[in-house]
Structures are given as structure tokens and as C-alpha cells.
Amino acid sequence: MSTTIRSGSGAGAEVAQPPPRKLAEPKPLSDPVTAMMRYQSPLRYPGAKAGIGKLINEIVKSAAKPLGRPSLFVEPFAGGAATSLRLAGLGTVDRVLLADADPLVANFWTAVAQDTSWLVDRMWDEPITLERWDYWRRWCPSRQDDRELAVKCLFLNRTTFSGILHGRAGPIGGRAQTSGYPLDCRFNRPELQKRLEFVGDLYRTNRLLDVWCKDWEATLADVAEWYPQLLPDRVVAYLDPPYLEKSAKLYGRSFDPAGGYAPSPESAKHARWLHACEHLRLAEYLRRKARYRWILSYDYHDRLLQSPSLYRARRMTPSSEDKDLLGVREWRISRRMLTMRYTAAGASTRSSTREVLLTTLPPSTLPVVQSAD
Numbered sequence: 178m179s180t181t182i183r184s185g186s187g188a189g190a191e192v193a194q195p196p197p198r199k200l201a202e203p204k205p206l207s208d209p210v211t212a213m214m215r216y217q218s219p220l221r222y223p224g225a226k227a228g229i230g231k232l233i234n235e236i237v238k239s240a241a242k243p244l245g246r247p248s249l250f251v252e253p254f255a256g257g258a259a260t261s262l263r264l265a266g267l268g269t270v271d272r273v274l275l276a277d278a279d280p281l282v283a284n285f286w287t288a289v290a291q292d293t294s295w296l297v298d299r300m301w302d303e304p305i306t307l308e309r310w311d312y313w314r315r316w317c318p319s320r321q322d323d324r325e326l327a328v329k330c331l332f333l334n335r336t337t338f339s340g341i342l343h344g345r346a347g348p349i350g351g352r353a354q355t356s357g358y359p360l361d362c363r364f365n366r367p368e369l370q371k372r373l374e375f376v377g378d379l380y381r382t383n384r385l386l387d388v389w390c391k392d393w394e395a396t397l398a399d400v401a402e403w404y405p406q407l408l409p410d411r412v413v414a415y416l417d418p419p420y421l422e423k424s425a426k427l428y429g430r431s432f433d434p435a436g437g438y439a440p441s442p443e444s445a446k447h448a449r450w451l452h453a454c455e456h457l458r459l460a461e462y463l464r465r466k467a468r469y470r471w472i473l474s475y476d477y478h479d480r481l482l483q484s485p486s487l488y489r490a491r492r493m494t495p496s497s498e499d500k501d502l503l504g505v506r507e508w509r510i511s512r513r514m515l516t517m518r519y520t521a522a523g524a525s526t527r528s529s530t531r532e533v534l535l536t537t538l539p540p541s542t543l544p545v546v547q548s549a550d
């Protein structure tokens with residue numbers, strides 16, 4: 178399993194790569210029940226909504242009728258990986274591949290998949306206290322592949338406000354711990370054990386192919402290089418990038434290389450500019466270079482569908498060179514607006530947010546939906 182970071186802005190230098198894991202036939206799960214539950218991911222993730230996973234499962238299932246069941250579903254911005262875990266568990270796709278540029282997140286998934294029992298034992302041994310919360314906030318590994326990174330990721334994700342791994346979010350329940358939500362209120366060990374073991378099960382049964390720590394573009398390039406036997410029509414990339422706005426406050430690795438904490442107004446301006454460039458780089462790639470079918474979800478913003486540099490186009494427009502040499506196709510780009518309903522922690526009423534889903538899967542596969550929850 179690779180924890181290598183390659184290419185792309187802010188992604189760091191290239192280091193040695195282990196060989197890719199071979200494609201093998203998926204086997205039956207030992208725990209098919211967890212696959213049917215509402216949640217499979219052990220991580221709470223800002224931006225992750227269970228409703229999108231259900232909807233994408235329907236879209237991919239319906240696209241399998243004309244195109245065949247996907248051999249690979251790749252999630253280059255994996256985060257909490259809710260959608261991939263659902264599709265792999267239900268067998269909607271043969272296998273999934275998770276990748277994220279944040280070493281904390283990638284190391285977590287690597288440990289869950291490969292060292293499941295170790296991580297489960299380590300989770301039971303870890304005291305959930307404010308002292309440990311402060312410890313994990315300060316702790317930095319001396320080696321990039323230290324297994325304890327997985328513990329840090331799980332601990333902070335389950336004990337920090339909204340599951341935010343980034344530096345400024347505080348502990349659930351605050352420093353005083355006087356609210357009705359104590360620090361450990363989201364750290365249900367038996368439930369977490371079930372979900373961690375479910376991921377280990379996916380890995381052992383070849384339904385979780387691998388975990389990579391890479392920039393999204395390197396992930397998509399390496400899938401093509403390492404698995405040339407996969408047919409472009411049978412690979413679906415699901416991209417759920419950082420939000421167009423606010424993401425620097427939510428993710429350890431947003432598209433903003435300063436992580437939202439630039440030291441001066443001038444560098445903050447520069448960071449915002451780079452952040453915007455990253456969204457443009459992704460859009461350019463998806464409109465002109467993507468060799469695989471893709472599904473993209475974004476928090477809704479007028480600019481997204483109006484700007485020609487983002488997603489105004491209704492069809493992919495690859496260069497003749499990329500068409501001839503790489504086989505990039507002129508797939509139609511379909512879109513759907515979604516209203517996501519959710520209940521915020523501590524609130525008694527439901528709120529909603531707008532998302533947009535874009536895809537090059539056949540338009541007939543997109544259900545006419547108004548809301549997903």
C-alpha cells in the first residue's frame with residue numbers, strides 16, 4: 178500500500194513507491210449487514226452527506242445497464258470515503274480505490290485496511306480526555322508512515338467540533354465540558370469497531386483495492402498507468418473536492434496551501450488566488466483530459482455553472498491529440514441540483530444546503546431528484 182505523495186500543487190516531493198496492488202476477484206463479505214446500514218464510515222467528515230452516497234449508488238447502478246458494472250470506482254478526494262464504502266459493500270462496483278492528499282487521512286485508511294486489529298485494540302486503549310485531545314493536537318510524527326497517525330486522525334475526527342481535523346476547531350463540549358455534549362459523545366467504541374472491521378473486511382475481500390496518499394491528478398494518472406487493462410467505460414471517478422468557499426477552515430488539506438492561516442493579508446490574498454486556481458485546474462482536467470467517466474459533487478455556487486472556466490460546458494472538449502493518443506472522449510456533461518437536508522448537532526430542526534452533481538455518465542442514469550437526505 179502506498180503512502181507516496183506525487184505532483185500537484187502543495188502535494189510535496191515524490192518518494193519511493195511500492196508496487197501497485199494487483200486486481201483480484203472480489204469475494205463475499207464476512208459482515209454483509211454493515212454494508213446495508215445507513216453509515217459505514219468510521220470518520221465524520223465536513224461536507225459528507227449520507228444522501229449523496231445513496232444517490233450515487235443509484236446512478237452508478239443504473240449506468241451499469243448500458244455500460245456494464247464498473248471494475249473500479251476511484252475516489253481521489255476520499256476524506257471520510259462514505260460513498261466508496263457504500264458502493265464497495267453493496268457490490269455496485271467490483272472494487273474501490275481511496276486516495277487523499279492529506280497524510281493524516283491517507284494513513285488512517287491504510288491502517289484501517291491493513292492493520293485493522295491493531296487499530297481496533299489501539300482505539301479501545303486510548304483514553305478520551307481533554308489532556309489526550311491537547312496531546313494529539315500537538316503531536317507530529319517523525320516518520321510520514323507512522324501508524325499512530327491513524328490514531329490521531331480517528332481521535333481528533335471523533336472528538337473535535339464537526340469532525341474538523343484542522344488546527345483551530347475546538348474539542349466537542351468546549352474546554353469547560355459543561356454542555357450536554359461531552360468530549361466522547363461521538364466516540365462510540367463498539368460502533369466504531371464494527372465500522373473499522375467492515376473496512377478491513379472490504380480490503381481482505383479485494384473490494385477495497387488500495388489507499389494512496391496523492392494529489393487527485395496523480396491518482397487519476399496512476400490508475401491509467403498501473404491498471405491499463407481497465408476499460409475507460411468501466412472506471413468511474415467520484416470527485417468531491419474541497420468546498421469552493423470556506424474549505425480552508427474545514428480540511429487539513431484544502432485547495433488553499435496556507436490552510437486558511439496565511440500570516441499576512443498579502444499572503445492570504447495569494448493563498449486565495451492559488452485556491453481558486455486549483456478549482457480551475459480540476460475543471461480544465463475534467464472538461465478536457467479525463468479518460469474515465471466521472472461524477473463531481475460541489476457545494477452550489479452560481480459561478481460554478483456560469484463560468485466557462487468551470488462547468489458551463491455541456492460536453493467535454495478534449496484536444497485532438499488527447500483524443501488520438503489517450504482516447505479521451507467527448508462525453509456529454511449532465512447536471513442535477515440537489516437540496517441536502519441535515520440536522521446540525523444540538524439542533525432540533527433540519528437545515529438544508531444546495532449541492533450540484535455533474536457527470537459524464539449517460540444522462541438517462543440521472544434520476545429526477547429534488548432532494549437527497
Ligand SMILES: C[S@@+](CC[C@H](N)C(=O)[O-])C[C@H]1O[C@@H](n2cnc3c(N)ncnc32)[C@H](O)[C@@H]1O
Nearest residue numbers: 222225254256257258259278279392393417430
Ligand atoms: C470534501 S472532502 C471529501 C469528503 C468525502 N467525499 C467524504 O464523503 O467524506 C475533500 C478532501 O479532499 C482532500 N484534498 C484536498 N486537496 C486535495 C488534493 N489536491 N488532492 C487530493 N485530495 C485533496 C482533503 O484532505 C479532504 O479530505
